Amino acid sequence: MDFELSAEQRDIVAAFDRALSRESSIERVRAAEKAGFDPDLWRVIVDMGALGVVQPAGAGGSGSGAVELSLIAESLGRHLGCVPLVEAAAATVLLAESGVPVASGSAGDGLIVFAPRPAQGGVAQVTAGAAAAEGIVVLDGADLVLAIGAVAEPVDDLGFTGAASVRLDEPGVERTVLARDEEAYASWLGGVARWHAGTAAVLVGIAEEALRVAVEYATVREQFGVPIGSFQAIQHTLAEVAIEVDGARLLSRAAAWSLDHAEPDRGGVATAAYAFASDVAVRAAEACLHVHGGYGFTLEYDAQLFLRRARALRLHGGDPEQLWEAVGAATMAKAQ
Structure with a gap:
């Protein structure tokens, strides 16, 4: 398993970083905070082919895969992009596998998102991007x-992710059954694995940028006449976070690689990547906030944005403790 990026993959990273630096500035993020969705940013990344990487070349896509999507997702996390890329990508794959035409409008029209948790009582549970979406792919019974x-x-102030619960049985709802029974469950699990792997990459990007912001602040903020970055307590905290971010990135890319190569344990690897990246992103964001001291808790400073987004994405996958229990159970079963 070689995680060295190819020249083409490095070009993807550079292109999306440039675009997101321009189209998802902190000012743009704050402007989209209430809705949790930036239609202009969505138009840009769709037009750049962000969804096309998960579609076969014969179906209008680039024929790339989960690894390339993870690279774009990392960049999206670094810039706190207010668009449901991972949710839309997971839905795109499931619709393509079911033979349903995929046409996600570049301005948000036709946006379809995937719900990583089953519906309960005819309601798709809180899903990122659902507030702006036209449709949702969900396991319903x-x-x-x-x-x-x-x-x-819509759910207010959940990490400005455009989250919403969706009522599936209201009059006028157009329902298309993509699969039934065991086939439905297997397809949904595949969607969950893609969502876990993609969201892990977003969380890696959040953690990386939160760490960068913390280090930058620690070099300019002074106490007792010296930069606070010279204090061992801060140095050790940030060094530990840096190690964890590297580990989360490796596991995230391992999950994407496993999906692209249809590895038997790809679902478990993706779950582990998401669970670990969730914890790392929250710790990195908390470290960033604490380095900023009292300022970090104020809305005027950007540190709180990373923590809110990281915590929200950790909750979108359900109870974090249950995820770790699932990882442990799968590991024990594999060892037997």
């Missing part, structure tokens, strides 16, 4: 369904 035109109930 024994069926994997695409629901178009469902009523979305």
